[in-house]
Amino acid sequence: MNSRLNANVLSILSLAILWEVAGRTLDSELIPPLSQISAAWWRLLVSGKLLSNLTMSLATLIAGFFLAVLFGVVIGLLMGRFRAVEHFLDLYVNALMSAPTTAFVPVLILWFGLGVESRIAVVFLFAVFVIIINTMTGVKQVDSVFVEMARSFGAKEKEIFFKIILPAAMPAIMAGVRLGMGRAVKGMVTAEMLLTLTGIGAMIMQYGSAFATDSLFAVILTILIIAMITMKLVQWLDQRLTGWKVEIAIE
Amino acid sequence: MVEIQGVSKSFQKTIKNNSTELKALANVNLSIRENEFVSIIGPSGCGKTTLLKIIDGLIPCDSGGISINGKHVTAPGPDRAVVFQTFALLPWRTVLANVEFSLELRRLPKTDRTDTARDYLKRVGLADFENHYPHELSGGMQQRAGLARALAVNPMILLMDEPFGSVDAQTRQLLQEELLELWQRERKTVIFITHSMDEAVYLSDRVVVMTPRPGKVAEVLDVPLPRPRLAEEVRRDPKFVDLTNYIWDSLKKAMDNPH
Numbered sequence: 233m234n235s236r237l238n239a240n241v242l243s244i245l246s247l248a249i250l251w252e253v254a255g256r257t258l259d260s261e262l263i264p265p266l267s268q269i270s271a272a273w274w275r276l277l278v279s280g281k282l283l284s285n286l287t288m289s290l291a292t293l294i295a296g297f298f299l300a301v302l303f304g305v306v307i308g309l310l311m312g313r314f315r316a317v318e319h320f321l322d323l324y325v326n327a328l329m330s331a332p333t334t335a336f337v338p339v340l341i342l343w344f345g346l347g348v349e350s351r352i353a354v355v356f357l358f359a360v361f362v363i364i365i366n367t368m369t370g371v372k373q374v375d376s377v378f379v380e381m382a383r384s385f386g387a388k389e390k391e392i393f394f395k396i397i398l399p400a401a402m403p404a405i406m407a408g409v410r411l412g413m414g415r416a417v418k419g420m421v422t423a424e425m426l427l428t429l430t431g432i433g434a435m436i437m438q439y440g441s442a443f444a445t446d447s448l449f450a451v452i453l454t455i456l457i458i459a460m461i462t463m464k465l466v467q468w469l470d471q472r473l474t475g476w477k478v479e480i481a482i483e
Numbered sequence: 484m485v486e487i488q489g490v491s492k493s494f495q496k497t498i499k500n501n502s503t504e505l506k507a508l509a510n511v512n513l514s515i516r517e518n519e520f521v522s523i524i525g526p527s528g529c530g531k532t533t534l535l536k537i538i539d540g541l542i543p544c545d546s547g548g549i550s551i552n553g554k555h556v557t558a559p560g561p562d563r564a565v566v567f568q569t570f571a572l573l574p575w576r577t578v579l580a581n582v583e584f585s586l587e588l589r590r591l592p593k594t595d596r597t598d599t600a601r602d603y604l605k606r607v608g609l610a611d612f613e614n615h616y617p618h619e620l621s622g623g624m625q626q627r628a629g630l631a632r633a634l635a636v637n638p639m640i641l642l643m644d645e646p647f648g649s650v651d652a653q654t655r656q657l658l659q660e661e662l663l664e665l666w667q668r669e670r671k672t673v674i675f676i677t678h679s680m681d682e683a684v685y686l687s688d689r690v691v692v693m694t695p696r697p698g699k700v701a702e703v704l705d706v707p708l709p710r711p712r713l714a715e716e717v718r719r720d721p722k723f724v725d726l727t728n729y730i731w732d733s734l735k736k737a738m739d740n741p742h
Contacts, residue, residue, distance in 0.1 A: 381571040476575040
């Protein structure tokens with residue numbers, strides 16, 4: 233773990249130095265040196281512009297992602313547990329899973345308008361299908377001998393579900409949630425760039441078209457950091473819920 | 484006490500839209516006495532496990548039936564508990580929580596659950612491992628936990644499905660001795676599935692030899708060895724050797740002309 237952290241720090245430092253050197257030697261508007269980007273980032277931070285936009289973006293992200301986890305897990309559990317539900321829905325889920333979600337943005341505008349509802353819907357659509365599919369797969373892969381064991385000790389359907397199916401499927405569910413989080417961040421930025429220019433998506437479009445590359449990169453770096461933090465958060469949650477599984481992996 | 488009367492069971496096997504009927508059991512009859520240790524032995528695929536599941540009430544039979552003390556079996560009940568070949572321990576629960584699982588389903592209060600589980604872990608020699616997860620234990624220790632889980636609900640009948648089939652030979656022998664000791668102390672009816680002749684003779688009062696699919700009873704043999712049985716002495720006893728040889732012949736005969 234420690235050596236991994238060291239490697240990460242080393243990797244970031246090398247990239248930062250390379251970037252700075254490249255930026256200074258090329259002396260181009262297209263690749264501003266890192267110091268200039270940092271200065272721009274600080275400016276955006278102090279002006280409050282970054283934080284206010286970030287808050288708006290994150291609110292959309294959290295709302296959309298929360299709904300995606302809620303729906304995704306419930307639908308995935310039902311599809312995994314009941315063959316009829318699976319056969320009824322798997323066509324749509326598989327189609328929507330591989331379809332480019334961006335294509336649905338115009339439809340969402342028609343349905344929900346240009347407000348925050350549409351942006352939440354985009355985040356939701358980006359994240360929900362991968363959660364459904366992982367949850368369903370997790371449920372279907374539960375070792376049938378566990379169910380048999382529970383039944384032989386007198387478990388009712390409800391107990392089989394909560395004491396066997398749910399905990400056994402938890403690692404797969406959390407894998408879906410992790411993948412869904414990544415997609416949700418993509419959905420958030422896409423929505424802000426394609427729908428209404430708000431949040432950090434708007435900042436990207438604005439600075440991009442104005443050739444303000446230092447501010448542009450400052451915003452992009454912010455998004456990367458947000459993505460990394462949210463991933464870590466989900467990983468932490470995963471550890472807490474399915475620590476038993478991780479231990480096996482380490483062995 | 485346990486009456487198995489004319490039990491037959493078929494499964495539908497579907498391969499590429501081609502449905503064929505697979506006869507697993509054909510008219511199995513057997514009666515087992517209270518506190519008796521009975522082994523059921525037979526070639527793989529003879530329906531031994533299916534029979535055990537039917538006795539437990541996990542799957543229904545097509546015709547015939549099981550009755551325990553005169554009561555017809557329709558579902559799993561508190562008078563029976565199963566020990567599984569693959570242990571079936573829940574990997575997200577500690578050993579203690581695994582043993583508590585069977586008690587949870589029987590609605591025991593939390594403190595009673597923990598006390599009872601600890602007591603049975605001690606009886607199978609796992610007292611020091613209650614906070615370990617199953618994957619941290621050897622196969623033999625995992626099966627001890629499986630045994631503790633089954634014993635903890637205090638069943639009249641212990642149904643054991645090749646419980647020592649997936650542990651090494653040395654551990655297997657140790658577990659056999661421990662099981663006999665436990666059985667002598669707790670006095671339970673044991674129905675024990677195995678395909679080891681040696682194991683069947685060493686443990687049992689009677690050995691039931693089954694035919695290949697569709698399984699039925701080929702022969703029921705009494706084991707006239709005195710108890711308590713000491714593993715080293717019993718295995719040298721000429722009666723033990725004769726009986727295992729006889730079962731071997733009986734199994735071969737059943738394989739050669741199954742019907």
